[in-house]
Structures are given as structure tokens and as C-alpha cells.
Amino acid sequence: MLLIIDDDIAVQTSLSLLLRRDGFTVKTAENPAQALEALDAETPELVLLDMNFSIETSGEEGLKLLNVIRAGYPTVPVILITGWGTIDLAVQGMKAGAKDFITKPWQNDYVLQSIRTVLNLAQPKPAQPLSPSRQKLDQQYQFEHIVGEDAKLLDILETIGRVSPTDAPVLITGESGTGKELIAEAIHQNSRRRSKPFVKVNLGGISSTLFESELFGHLRGAFTDAKSDRVGRFELANKGSIFLDEIGDLDLSSQVKLLRVLQDRTFEPLGSSRSKSVDVRVICATNRNLEEMVAKGTFREDLFYRINLITVKLPALRERPDDIPPLVTYFVNNLKTIYERPRLTVNPSALKWARNLALPGNIRQLKNIVERTVLLSTKDELEISDFQKHVPLSTVRQESVRLPEIGTITLDELEFQMIRRAMDFYNNRVSKVARALGITRFALYRRLEKYGIPFDGNAD
Numbered sequence: 001m002l003l004i005i006d007d008d009i010a011v012q013t014s015l016s017l018l019l020r021r022d023g024f025t026v027k028t029a030e031n032p033a034q035a036l037e038a039l040d041a042e043t044p045e046l047v048l049l050d051m052n053f054s055i056e057t058s059g060e061e062g063l064k065l066l067n068v069i070r071a072g073y074p075t076v077p078v079i080l081i082t083g084w085g086t087i088d089l090a091v092q093g094m095k096a097g098a099k100d101f102i103t104k105p106w107q108n109d110y111v112l113q114s115i116r117t118v119l120n121l122a123q124p125k126p127a128q129p130l131s132p133s134r135q136k137l138d139q140q141y142q143f144e145h146i147v148g149e150d151a152k153l154l155d156i157l158e159t160i161g162r163v164s165p166t167d168a169p170v171l172i173t174g175e176s177g178t179g180k181e182l183i184a185e186a187i188h189q190n191s192r193r194r195s196k197p198f199v200k201v202n203l204g205g206i207s208s209t210l211f212e213s214e215l216f217g218h219l220r221g222a223f224t225d226a227k228s229d230r231v232g233r234f235e236l237a238n239k240g241s242i243f244l245d246e247i248g249d250l251d252l253s254s255q256v257k258l259l260r261v262l263q264d265r266t267f268e269p270l271g272s273s274r275s276k277s278v279d280v281r282v283i284c285a286t287n288r289n290l291e292e293m294v295a296k297g298t299f300r301e302d303l304f305y306r307i308n309l310i311t312v313k314l315p316a317l318r319e320r321p322d323d324i325p326p327l328v329t330y331f332v333n334n335l336k337t338i339y340e341r342p343r344l345t346v347n348p349s350a351l352k353w354a355r356n357l358a359l360p361g362n363i364r365q366l367k368n369i370v371e372r373t374v375l376l377s378t379k380d381e382l383e384i385s386d387f388q389k390h391v392p393l394s395t396v397r398q399e400s401v402r403l404p405e406i407g408t409i410t411l412d413e414l415e416f417q418m419i420r421r422a423m424d425f426y427n428n429r430v431s432k433v434a435r436a437l438g439i440t441r442f443a444l445y446r447r448l449e450k451y452g453i454p455f456d457g458n459a460d
Contacts, residue, residue, distance in 0.1 A: 174314030204246030222271025
């Protein structure tokens with residue numbers, strides 16, 4: 001049974017008809033007193049709760065009732081109903097324990113999608129060992145491109161296996177090179193949308209002036225260089241999944257535009273006055289601390305709560321060193337096919353040596369080291385010496401790097417010096433500098449402008 005709590009009879013009626021038509025049993029209440037009576041009579045599977053029950057629109061009544069429900073019925077998930085102008089109230093509700101929020105006027109498909117997702121995630125987790133076995137996970141899900149058996153990784157795979165069939169938005173966090181895109185692809189491949197498009201968007205590489213055109217598309221003549229119509233990434237991903245990488249690099253004005261389409265599931269291409277509807281599963285990723293950014297005001301709190309119903313934090317490779325040898329083997333097996341070297345193998349001592357690499361660039365750096373070694377070695381059996389030629393000293397022993405004493409230099413000054421040194425070392429080649437520093441080119445351009453470091457945009 002689903003319980004709808006709203007003082008508006010029109011809202012009660014329309015939601016009741018929608019949910020009953022979809023097979024749900026529904027009860028309604030128009031004020032907190034009736035709601036508590038209904039809860040005492042029968043515990044619902046889910047509550048749809050309006051934030052206001054009177055002319056006064058502070059939302060205090062809704063928040064108070066939410067707290068009562070959470071205290072008395074902690075296992076019952078709550079979805080909030082709010083107007084676009086009261087999104088801040090919904091964010092307060094999410095902090096208080098609500099699972100999602102929908103805005104008026106709503107889209108019926110989105111309401112049903114949200115309810116199914118929350119109900120699915122509310123189901124008790126089946127009893128199992130502390131960490132699932134890799135063999136069992138591979139029998140249940142498609143994880144063939146993800147290598148490793150570390151307990152942290154297996155827990156992550158079990159989590160994404162459970163949430164993939166839902167439409168829950170997922171936020172993937174972790175350092176650069178930890179495999180966030182692979183995890184996003186695995187979520188899509190194990191979802192009901194697997195036969196539909198999976199569209200990748202690197203938000204760190206899109207300037208604020210091109211944001212709308214790239215994501216929502218444009219019509220011919222919408223701006224000076226718009227010589228033909230262009231379909232945006234959201235429209236390309238319709239019925240499938242969209243992967244928004246580097247979402248932490250998005251400026252505030254673009255965040256508002258993104259929130260609108262995530263909230264309303266509609267957008268307008270540049271130059272058009274007609275809205276288009278879109279049905280997508282949203283997966284985001286970042287190597288930045290969004291909670292800190294929210295606290296500093298550089299990332300919208302309402303957007304943060306919209307994208308992170310499920311958060312997956314990927315461990316750095318140094319946190320799962322036993323997975324380094326099988327990763328090396330996996331990369332070599334792929335490369336010997338690509339480069340037509342079927343007899344290529346790795347000496348066991350080299351695999352053991354690789355386990356102790358620091359690898360600040362994580363899996364991406366390890367893959368680059370292995371590929372360079374394969375390309376430049378003429379041997380059929382790769383040994384420690386073959387790999388050592390392509391490993392930076394800092395990767396072998398990070399502890400030897402001397403950092404300034406605390407208080408002698410600010411973080412901005414240290415960042416400026418590192419960027420300046422990298423620019424000199426790579427002769428101002430921005431793409432190589434960005435790769436060496438582990439950031440996107442767009443992020444590097446912003447820092448070059450911030451510190452007034454001269455650069456040539458055509459140097460690459």
C-alpha cells in the first residue's frame with residue numbers, strides 16, 4: 001500500500017488514479033492527523049508527502065511530519081512532493097531522510113519511475129557472506145571488463161549489481177584513473193536499458209558557452225556558427241543512459257541548466273521555443289569532493305541531492321595492490337592480440353615487483369606503463385627491467401619526494417609552481433601537461449588563466 005499525504009484533493013485524485021492504474025493499492029490523507037491515523041492502521045510500503053498543508057508555505061508542517069514518520073516508521077521510504085520554487089525545502093527533507101523528491105507539475109512516467117526505484121532499493125538485502133565471491137558476481141552480472149578480487153571492489157560490484165536494474169541516479173567518486181567510466185558502463189550493461197544508447201559526456205571539456213548546445217542541441221541559425229541543426233547529448237541518450245563525467249568541473253550557471261533537465265525531464269534546444277521530453281538514466285562521476293564544494297557554495301546543494309541517490313566510491317589502486325598483477329596480465333593479454341604477439345608473457349617476478357608500484361595515476365597509469373613496455377620491448381617474456389624503463393621514479397617510491405614544511409607555502413602557491421614547472425618541462429604543450437598533472441585540459445586552462453601563466457592554445 002502507498003500512502004499519499006496532500007491537502008489538495010486534485011493532487012490526491014490524479015496521483016491515486018495514476019498509481020492504481022499501475023497496480024498499486026493507494027490510501028490518501030489530507031493532513032498530518034489523518035496521516036498518522038492511516039500509518040497506525042497499516043504500515044505503507046512508501047509515503048508520498050506534500051511539504052505544505054495550509055496557505056503558509058514555509059514547509060515546516062511537511063518537515064515536522066517527515067521527522068515523525070522517520071522516527072516511528074524508519075523503514076518506510078518517503079518521497080516528497082514540492083513546487084519548483086521550494087526546492088530548498090526538498091533539500092532539507094532529503095537531509096532529514098527522504099529518499100527522493102518530485103516537483104509540481106510532475107511527469108507521470110517520472111513519478112512511477114521514482115516510486116519503483118525507491119521501492120526496489122528499500123527491499124532488504126539478501127543474507128550473504130561478508131564479501132561476495134568474484135565467481136558468483138560474474139555468474140549474476142556482466143562485469144567481464146572489470147578486473148580484480150579485492151574485497152572493496154567486490155562490495156562495489158555487488159552494490160552496482162543491485163542498483164543497475166533500477167533507474168536510480170548514481171554518483172561515482174574516486175581519484176583520476178580508478179575506472180569510473182568502466183563502472184558507469186557496467187551499470188548500463190546490467191540495466192533494463194542495456195539495448196539502448198549509452199552516451200558519455202566529459203563535462204570538464206565543455207566550456208560554459210557551449211554547454212547548452214552540446215547537451216541540449218541547437219537549431220540552425222541559433223548562433224553565429226550554427227550552420228545546421230544539432231542533436232544534443234540528452235536527446236541522443238533518450239531511453240538509455242547518460243554518463244556525465246567530471247561533473248564537479250561544471251560552473252554554477254551550467255549547474256542550474258542541468259538541474260532543470262534532471263528535475264523536469266524536459267529541455268529546449270538552443271533557438272527553439274518547443275520543449276522536448278527525455279527519458280534517461282543519469283550516472284555522474286567526479287574526482288572532486290562535492291560535499292566540500294557544496295559547503296563552499298561552488299556546487300549547488302539541490303543538484304547534489306538530485307544526482308547522488310546512490311554513491312559509489314572507488315578505491316585507489318594503492319588500496320588494492322593485490323589487483324595490480326592480474327591487471328598487468330589482463331592488459332598484456334589484450335595487447336598481444338592487438339599487436340599480434342601471441343607468445344607474449346610476463347615473468348612472475350615482474351608481476352610481484354609491479355604490486356609495489358605507487359601508481360598515483362591508478363589504473364590509467366598502469367595501463368600506459370604496460371602498453372609502452374609492450375611496444376618498446378622485443379622480448380616475448382617481459383621482465384622487471386623492461387618495465388622499469390617506463391616507470392617514473394616518483395611512481396616507484398613516492399616517500400622520497402620532499403614537500404615544503406607546513407606553513408611555509410600556500411596550496412595556491414604550490415599549485416602555481418607545479419603547473420609552471422610542468423609547462424616548462426613539456427614546452428607549453430597543454431595536453432601533455434594536463435595528463436602529467438592528472439587533470440583535464442579544460443581544468444588546466446582555468447588554472448593557467450587563474451595564475452596568469454601564458455600559454456599558446458595552438459601549441460598542441
